[in-house]
Amino acid sequence: MIKNLTTLIVLFCFCLFSLNAQIVYDDFSDGDLNYSPEWNGNIEDFIINDTFQLQLNFEDDPLRSSYISTAISNNSLELKEWRFDIKLDFNPSNSNRVEIYLASTTENLLDYENTGSIQEGYYLEIGENGTEDGVSLFYRNGQTTQLIARGGDGLFASAFDLRVRVRRDENAIWEIAVDPSKGESFEVLASGQEASLSAATSLGFICYFTSSRSSSFYFDNIYFGNYVFDTIPPSIEEYKIIGNNQIELIYNEELSQVNNSNYSLQPDDINPLQVEQKDDTVRITFENSFENGRNYFLLAENISDLKGNTAELDSLEFLYFELENAEPGDIIISEFFPDPTPVLGLPDEEFVEIYNRSDKFIDLKGWKISDDTESEGSLPSFVLYPKEYIILAPASAKDGYANFGEVLVPSSWRSLNNGGDSIEIKDSSGVIIDALAYDRSWFQVEEKSEGGYSLELINPSLICFDIKNWKGSEADQGGTPGMVNSTYDSTFTGQPARIVSFYSSSPIQLEIIFDKKMDMESLVNASYLLQSGDQIDSIIVDRQNENSVKLNLQNKLQNDVTYTITIEEVSDCNGNIAEDLSASFLYDIERPQLDSLFFLSDSILLLTFTEPIDTLSAENLSNYSLSPQITLTKAQIWSKNQLLLIWENRWIAGFPYRLTVDSISDLSGNFMTQLKQEIIMKKPAKPTFNDLIITEIMANPKEDQILPNRQFVEIYNATDQLFSLTDVQFMDERDTVNLGLNYIEPNEYILIAATSAVEDLSSYGRVIALSPWPNLNNRGDNLQLVTDEQIINQAFYSESWYKENSKYDEGGWSLEMIDTGSPCLGISNWRASVDEKQATPGAENSVMESNTDQSGPELANAYAPNTKEVIVDFNEPIDITNVRRNQFRIVPEITIAKIELLDLNRIKLVLQADLKAKVSYTLVVDNLTDCEGNIILSDQNQTSFALAEPPVQGDVVLNEVLYDQKSGGADFIELLNISDKYINLIGWIVKGNNNEEVIFENENVIISPGQFLVITSDKASIIKDYPTSHVAQNIYETSFPALSNGEGVVSITSANEALTEYFEYSDDMHLPFLRTTDGVSLERIHPDAPIDKTESWNSAASSVGFATPGKENSQRTSEDIDFGTIAAKPKTFAHDQPGRNYTIINYQLENVGSMATVKIFDMKGNVITTLANNETLSNTGFFRWDGVDFNGRKVRTGYYIIYFQLFDSNGNTKVVKETVAVGF
Template sequence: MIKNILPLSILLCISFFNLKAQLIEDDFSDGDLTIDAEWTGDNDDFIINEIFQLQLNFEDETLVPSYISTLAETTSLDEKEWRFDVSLDFSPSNSNKVVIYLVSTSSDLRDYENTGSVQEGYYLEIGENGSEDGISLFYRNGNDTELIVRGGDGDFASAFDVRIRVRRDATANWEIAVDPKKGEDFTTIATANEPRFNETGYIGFICYFTSSRSNSFYFDNVYLGDYAFDTIPPEILEYEILNSNEMQIVFTEEVSSASASNVNNYLLTPGDIQPNTIQHNEDSVWLSFDNSFESGLDYMLAVENISDSEGNLSESDSIEFFYFEVEQAEIGDVIISEFFPDPTPVLGLPDEEFVEIYNRSDKFLDLEDWAFSDNTSSAGTLPSYILRPGEYLILASSSAEQGYAEFGNVLVPSSWRALNNGSDSVTIKNAKGIQIDGLGYDLNWYQDEEKAEGGFSIEIINPKLACFDLNNWRASEATAGGTPGSENSIADFDLTGNPPEIIFFKATSKTQLEIEFDKRMNLNSLLNAEYIITPEIGIVEVLVEEGLDKTVNLNLANELLNGINYEISIDTVKDCNGNIAENLKSSLLYDTIPPELDSLLFMSDSILLLTFDKHLDTLSAENLENYDLSPEILLQEARLWSENQVILIWENDWIAGFPYTLTLDSISDLSGNPILNFKQEIILRSPAKPGFNDVIIMEVMANPNEDQELPYRQYVEIYNPSDKLFSLTDMKYMDERDTVSLGLNYIEAGEYLLLAPSAGVEDLGTYARVIGLSPWPNLNNRGDDLQLITDETIVNQAFYRDNWYKEDFKFDEGGWSLEMIDVQNPCLGFSNWSASRADAQGTPGAENSVREKNIDQTGPELEKAFALNATEVIAYFNEVIDITQIRRNQFNISPEIRIESVEMLDLSSVKLSLADELKPKVRYGLTANNLTDCVGNIIITEGNKVSFALAELPEQGDVVLNELLYDQKSGGADFIELLNISDKFINLREWTVEGSSDSSVILENENVIIAPGQHLTLTTDKESTIKDYPTSHNAENIVEANLPTLTNGEGIVRITSANKELKEHLEYSDDMHLPFLRTVDGVSLERIHPEAPINEADSWSSAASAVGYATPGKANSQFTNENISFGNIEANPKTFAHNQPGRNFTLINYRLDDVGTIATVKIFDMKGTVITTLANNETLSNSGFFRWDGVDFSGRKVRTGYYIIYFELFTAEGNKRVIKERVAVGF
C-alpha cells in the first residue's frame, strides 16, 4: 500500500478567498499583537506560540478569567461575516469555557460584571456542565443576557479544533456554521433573526479556566468583514494505492459528484488507461482499473476538470507514483557487501561499526523481522523496510545511525552485537529463520596488513558472483575508509575470482580419501573429473554429499599402506563461479600410529597446556568428551592452541599437591589415528608469575622499512632472564593509548619472545615464537611508553624516545630496531639503549647486537612532588626505583604530616596517602630515605628532598602577565612570564594562552605550581631562552610549554586560568618599546609594576640593555616598587639615565580631587624650549601616571641635564592650576 501527501501551494486561510472588504484580519504570523490588529486587555496572559497561534498562557497564582479584544470600525453589522479558528484540547465545561464576542460596545469584554454596565453586543459561548455542550449565540444588554439561538447538543462535548463562521445579512438573519477540517466546507448548525443591535465595536475572546487548563485555549485566523466567497478550485491533497488495481484520491475540499465520477477526467500512463469504476464521497474518489499495476514501474495519473460546489474548476493536475509488490527472498537474493569491524583510526567515516547489505535480485523485499547477528546466540531483528532491487542498505547501532545517515539509508537492528576486530561471523536471516547470507572473516580478508590495523572496511569486489570466493574480498580503497550505502570502491563486476585449490587431502579410513577445496565447486565437474592416485590404487566410487560441494570422497578398491606417501592429481575441475583449475595436486603420508603426549604445562591453576608429538585433528582435539579428569572438575573448553598443542580450561582450580588422573581418548592425528584410553598422573604445579623485571622488554622495532632484511613488521621483543618458566596468562602489554592482554601464554627460562600484530605472526615466526596481538597498539616512531603489567605489579617498562637511537641516520631512514645494552641494568633508560648494530638491523629472537656491560653506580634522586589534593601527594624520581622495597617509613613530610600508605603509580613515581590534611599557603618539605634504584644504588642525600604545597584556585589579579618576548632573536624562542602576586600556591595545569591567530592549551598533562612571589617563564624552547639570556635568567623558573604564535609588530595575548576566573589580556605593539631602539628583535616588554594597567602603553617598557634586553624568570629590569598612584603630582625617580642599570624612565604620578579635570603635560629644557608633549587637553581619571623615557618629539634621546615637567590642569568649574617638577637625565 502506497500513501503520499502532495505538496500544495494552498494555505487554507481567509486571505485566499475573494474579500469585498475587511475590517479585521489577523493570522498572528507576524508574532505581534499590535500590527495586523491592535489587541488590548489581559495581554500578559496571552502569547503567540511557535506555530503562530494566539494561546492563553496564564501564570498568576490567582485564577481570574482572561480576555483580549480589538476594535472593528464600520457603520453596521449588515452583510458581515466573522471567521476564527478555535481549539480547546479538553472537554469544555462551565468552569472551562470560551466566550467569543462578535461585537461589544466596550473594549473590556468583562465590563458587564460592573454594576450599571452599559455594555451591549452579541457573543458566542461554548462550554457548560454535562455532556451536551453546544455553541450558543447570546445578546447582551448591560448586566442582562438573552439566548438567541443554540446549535446541536453535544456538538462541542469533546476537545475540538474547528473553524467557525458567523454571518448576518441586511435583514438581521444570523447563520452559525462550522468546518471541523478548518477549510471551506462549512456546515450550518444554527440560524436566527435578531435585529436589536446593529453597531460595530470590539471583538475578542474571554477564557474561563481552572489551573490545569490555564494554557489550553488556542485561536487563529481571526476575520471580520464582508462575506468571503470561495474562488479557489480544488487540488489533490493526498493519494493512496490500495492494492494492485485500486487507488484513492483526496482533494482539498468537497468536489462535485458529476466531475469526480467522470472517467474522462482521469488518464493513467503508461498505457493511456481510464478507470473502469469510480466511487465518490465528498472530498474523496476511489478509482478501479481493469488491469493490475505492474511491479517496479513508474506511473502517472493525470486529473483534470474537477470542480467544487461553487463551480471552481481545477487545472490539470497529476499524481506520480512507483508501484511495487513485496516478494519472498531466496538464499543469495540479499548479500553482505561490506562490513566495518574496526573503525579506529578514524579516516572519514564515523567511529562506529556498520554492515552493508545489497539486494542483488529484481525483487522488492520487506526486511521486517529479519535477523542480523554475529557468532553470538543473540540476534537483532530489523524493522519493516522495503529493500529495492539494486539497493545498498547500512545496518548500524542506534548510536551510529545519525553519523551514517549522510552516506545512505540506515536501518537499526533491535540490538547490535559488536564485531570482533580480528575475526567473527555475520549472518542475515529472513523472518522464517532461513539464512539468506552469511560469512566468517579474519584479518586475511583485508589482503593488506596496514589496513588490517583498522580504519578501513572490507568490501566485496563482485557482488554478482554465484558463490563465496575469499579473493572476492579485500580492504576498501576509499579515502574515507569505506563506501557505506553506495557501490564499493573496489567494485569489478567482471571478476570471477581465482581458480579453486586443494586445501586438505586426508585419509578418512583405510579405503577412503577425502579432498577439500577452498570454495564451493561445480557438482558435475567434481563427479566427472579424472582422479589419479600415485602409487596407483583403484577408485571404485566418487561421492559428493548434497550441500557439501567443497568436499569429494573417493572410495578405494584396496587398502592404504602405512608409511606410504600418496599423491592425488586432478585433471580439470570448476568452482561454482566457473573458474577452472587444471592438474591440481596434493599429497599425504598415510600414518597409522596415534599421537603421543610430549609434555604438560600449567598456565594457571585451572588451565593446562598439552603438547603432542604430531599435528592433531581439530574436531577430536576440541571435543570435551575426549578428556576425563579424576577427581572430576568440570571441563569448560578444549582449544587447539597450535598444530600440536591443546589448551584445557576447567571451571574451578585444581587443588595444590593433590594427585589427579587425566584420561585422553579418541584424540586423533591428521591421519585419523586415535589415542585410546591414555592415562596420565598429574599433580598441580602452580605456574610462576613474573614479578618486577622477571620479564624484560629487550628490543623494539618501531619504524620498519620496506627495504630492510627483516620482515616489514613492527615488533617488541621480551626476554626471560631467569631460570624459571613464567605464565603470561595474567600479563598485559600497553603503550600510551592502548592495553592488550597477552592471553593464554608462557615464556620459558632464557626465551626471547616476540609481540607483534596478528598479521605478522607468520613472517616473524621464523625468528622466534610470536604472540600475535589484535588490536595491535601501534608503535610511535618518535617515542612511546611501553609497559608489561599484571594485576599485582608493573613488571617492566621502556619509555623510548627518538634520541635513544644515538645515531640519527638510523632513526631517519627507519628499519633499525632499538636494543637494550645491558640486561643486568634494565631500568637505566636512555643510556642503556641504542640502535641495533646487526647486519639485519635487528636481532629478533636472539641476543642483542649491542650487548655489553653498562654499570650504573649512581643512586636515584627525588625530582619533585605534587599535592593531588589535601590528602594525596605524588613523589617523582629521576629514574626507576626498586618497587619491591618501597615502605611508608622511607618518606617524611615537614611540617609533620603522617603518611598512611604508599602506592606505586609507575616505576618512577609514588603516591603518598596522608592521615592528616595539608593546609593551604604552607610550603612543605618531602624527604625520601633508604630507597634504591632497580640495580641497588641507594638514594643520595643531595637529591632526597623537595618542596611542595597544596594548590588553590586563582582569582582575578592573583597572577599577572609580567614580561613578554614576541619578537625573538634569530633561532631563539618567544616567551611569556607570569608573576604570582598573591599568597597562594597556584597550579597552571590546563591554563590557556591565546595569540592573534590560534590558541593552545599549555601544560596540558603536567602540574606546574607557581609559588607566591615567583616569576615563571613559559617558553617553547627552554634551552634557547637560557642561551639567549645567559646572565639574566633563572633556569628554575623557566618551563617549556606549547605557546600560540606571537606575531611580530603587534598582536594580542590572552591568558585564562582553568577555572576561567583569572584572565589577562594584553594588546601589544612595537610602539610600546623605547623609541630610540634600533631593533626590537630579542627585546622583551617588561611591565613596570604588576598593578600597572595592563593595556596602558606607559605600563610597559623595553628591558634594559644592561641585563641583555630580557629577564626571563627574574624580577624585571624596569620594575618600580613605588606605588604608582600615590602623591599629588610627583616625578619618580627624579634622576634616571639612558645607559645605566636600573630604571631608564621616570613616572609622573598624579592624584586629583576633581572629576573631569583636563590636563596638558609638556617637557621643557632649561632654556624654556618644549622638548616633547606627553598630553594635550586630555581628560584625566582621579589617579594615574604619565611616563617619560627621556626622548624628544622625534624619539631621540635628550642630552644630559635638567628638565622641567610642566603640568597644566583645568577643572570642570573652570579653575586653572600649573605644577612644575624638575628631573635630571644622565648618560
C-alpha cells in the same frame, strides 16, 4: 498539518477571477499574526501552533476574556460570505464559550463593555449550559443585543471540530450552515433577517474560559468576501486494492452516477467488468486478475460531482503485488556499520542494511535480527520490494538515518562488536535467510577498520559467499545506507578457491577441503594428479558439503609418505577458476605421543604432542581424568600439536597427581595409547626485571614496504627459562592488555600485534594476538611489560630514537635495540633498522652490536606531593632488584618508612613524620646502581626539595619580559618569588594576545623563596643570546605562547587561580634613545612597583647585554618604593649603569584628587622635560625620570631640579623642589 485540499483549491480558484472581492483570508500557514492580514487585540494570548492553527494560549494572571480581530478593508456586508474552521476541545458552557464577530464597527471587540459604547456588530455565539447547545446569531448595538437566528441544538453540546459558513444576501437575510467534514457539504442550521448595519471595519473572536480551558480554542481557514461557489471537478483522494481484481476509489466529494465506460485500465486499455458507486466511493471490478509486480494506470473520464463540475480526465498509478515467502538468499545483508567513530558524515550510530535481490515482494513482519548472543530484535511489518534496500537501526538512530532511506527499528538492538561479530537474519518461522561472521580483516584497508567506515558488499548478485566480496566503504561520508554501495561492481566474482585442508579420511580415501563452496560439476570433472603416482578410483561429492571432495584410491596409502595432489582446474560456485591448486600431507599411522607438560598457571596445563592432533578427540573432556579429582572445565587446541587443559580449581603445589590421557588421535586417525602421567605441580616461572625485553618496535608501517603493513612489538626472552605469560601485561600511555594464556621459550623472540595482523606476521615467528591493540603512536609512546608485582621492561621511545630523520619521515622502518645485554640504556641503545626489509621481526636485530653503559645513575629531581611522600627521579633506569631504604637519607633528618617503585626511573619514599613548610630539605642517595651495575657517584647523588604551598596574590610577580626576541631567538618571561613559600608551578597558565599555554603540564617545578625563574620555549637560544647575563639553572624550557612584537599582553595565572599577573606592554615603555628593541627585555624596577604603570618598567641595560634571564634585573632600584611625601631616590644616577640610570620621584598626599605638574629644569632654568601636566593624582604614587629630554636624548652630566607643583580642590598651591645629579 495538511490543510483541507478542497477548500484551498476552491478559494484559490475563486480568487483568480475575483481578487478584489476577497477581503480577508488567513490559513496561518505563514506563521505570522503581524502580516497579511494583521491581527490586533490580545495577540499575546494567541499562538500559531505546530499544525498552523490559531490557538488560544492564555498564560496571564488573573483570568480574563481574550479577543483577537483583524480589519475589513471593503466594509460592505451585502452579498457576503464568512467561513472558518472552529474546534473546541471541551463541552461548551456559559463559562467556556466563544463569540465569533462577523462584523464590528470597532477594532476592540470588547468595547461594548465600556459605558457609552457605540460599538455595533453581528456575532455568533457558541456555548451555554445544558445539553441543547446550539449556535446563535446576534445583532449588537452598544450593550444591547438582539437574537437574529438560532439552530443546531445539541450539535455543540460536546467537544466539536467543524466548518461554519454564514451568508448575507442583498435583502439582509442571514443563513448559518455547518459541515462537520470541513468540506463543501454544508447543512443549513438557521436563517433570519436583520438590516440595521450594512458596513463594518473588523471581524474576530472573543474567548471566554476558565483556567482549565485556557488553551483549548482553535480557529483556522478564516475567510470573508463574496460568495464562494464550488467550481472544482471531483478528484481521487485515496485508493485501496481489494483482492486481486478490484480497486476502490475514494473521491474528495460526492459524485453523480458513474458506469463502466468512465474507467479503463492501462496498459492494454481494459474496461471494468463492474462499477459500483455510493456517495464519494467507487468500487471497480475487472474480469482478470492483476499481474504480480506490475505497475498500472487507471484512467477516469468525465466524472462529475453533484454540482455538475466534470473532471474530463483523471488518472491513478498503482503497483499491484502479492506477498511471497522468502527463501534463504532472497534477502541478504548488504552493508553494516559496526564502528561509527570517528564520525565522517553518517550518524554516530550503528546500522545494518538488507537488500531484496529477488523478484518477490516480502513482508518483514516478525523477522528477527541478532548478533553473536541469544538476544533477537523483531521487525515490524514492512513490505520490501524487489531490488530495494531497508536500513535496520536502533531507535536512537532512526531520525539520523531517515535522511538516507527507509528505516526499520527492531524491538531490541544488540551492539555490534568493533573487532568482530556475527549478524543473522531469520524470517518469522525462524529460518535463517542470511548470516555472516566478520572481523576487521574484511575492511581490506587497516585504517578503515579503526572506525568511521561501514563494510559494504561489492557484488550482491554473487550466489556464494566470498570474503573478498566485502570491503570498507569508499564513500566520503563513510557509508551508503539505503542506497547502492560505493564499492558496487557487478563484474566482481571474488577470488579463486584455495585448498585449506588435505588429509586422509581412511587408508584408501583422501579428502580435499576448499575455503568456499564449489561448483559440484567442476569437482567431478576436474583432473586430480597425485605426485606419488597412486591412481584415483572414483570421485565423490556431497551436496551437503559443497566445499569438499573425496577421492577413493585403488591402493592403500603408505605410512610416513608425503602425498602431494595437484588439481589442474576447478571452479567455485561463483564461476572463479583456480588453476594448478596443490596441497600436501604426511600420511601417518604412528600413534601421537606426549612430548612435554608446562603449567601456564596453577590451574592451566599446556600439553605438547609429538605431532598435530585431532581437534574433536583432543577437546573431548571424557578423554582426561585427574587423581585426586579436580573438575576439568575445558580442553582447547592451542596450536597444531599443543593442547590446553583448564581445571575449575587450583592444583596444590608440591602435591603428587596422576593425569590420565586417552583416545587422542592425530590427523591421520592414529589414537595414542592410554597415558598415565605422574605430575607434581610446580608453580610456573614468572619473568622478573629484564628477563623479557622489548627489542623491536614497528610503530609506523606503510603500505608499500616489503613487510606487512602492520604494527608490531618484538619481545625477547633473555634467559634460559621457559616463562608463563599468563600474568604479564603490555601497556602504553593509554591502554593495558593482558598477554593471556601464553608462554615464551628460552632465548625466543615472539611478536605481539593486533588480532587482524596475526595471519600476516605469522611467517616471521610466533605471534600473540592482542585485543584491543594499543595503537602505537608514531611520534613516541611509553611501552611497558609488567606484572602485578613489578615492571619487567620498558621502552619509552620517541622520534629521536631513530637517529636518522629520513627513516622516521619515510615510515616503514622499525626501531631496533642495539645491545640486548644492556636493556636499560634507553635512547643510546636504539636506532632504526638497517635490514633491507626495514625490520627484523622474530629474529636477531640488524643493528646488534656491543653497547655497554659505564656511567652511574644521576639523581635528577625530588618532589614532595604531600607531607608524607617524596617522589624521586633518576636520569636512567635503576636496578630495582637492589633498592633499599638505607640507601636514601633526608637532611634535616626524617625517617623513611618504606619505598615504592613507580617505574624504572622513579621511586616513591614514604616518610614516618610530616615534612614542614618553608623548609629546604636535601635528599642524599648512596650505593644505588643502574641496571648495568654502575654505582651513583657522590657528585650526582643529592638534590634539594621542599613542601610546596599554594600561592596567593603577590607571592610571585612578573619581573622581566622579552617579547621582541633577537633574530632566531626566543621570547621569555621571568618570575620572581617574593614570598617565603616554596611554590609549585605545575599547571600554571601563561597567555599572550591570541593564545595560551599550560606550562609544566606534567612536571613539578618548584620556585623557591627569592628565586628568579625564566620560562621560555627554547632554553638554548636564551643562553646563546645572553651569554654573560643568564643563570642557566633558573631557565626552564616548556610550552610557551607567542608574544606579539610592538605591543601586546602577557598574563600569568596560578593553577588554583588565586594569583594573576596581567601586564600590557608596548615599545613606548622602552628607553626612547634605543635604536631598536630587538632582543631588549623590559625589567620591572622593583617587585613592589605597580605592574600596570609605565614607570614601573625600564629597558634592560646595554652593559649587561639588554636582558638578565634568571638573575637580578639590571634596572632594579636598590631603594624601596615607600611613597613618603615627595622625594627623589636616588639623588644621583648615571646613564648605562645597572640599577642607577633613573630616579624615582615618590609622593604621598593628604587629599584625594589633587593635581600636579612635574617638570625637570637644568641649572640655567631651562625646562628639560615635563613628566606630568595638570595630572590628577591618587593618594600615593611615583614618577620616573630616565635622564632624557623632550626629544628622548640623554641629558648632559650635571645637576638638575625636579619641580613638583600641587593644586588641591580648595585652590591651595604647593611647590616642592628636589635636586638630582646625572653622572657618567
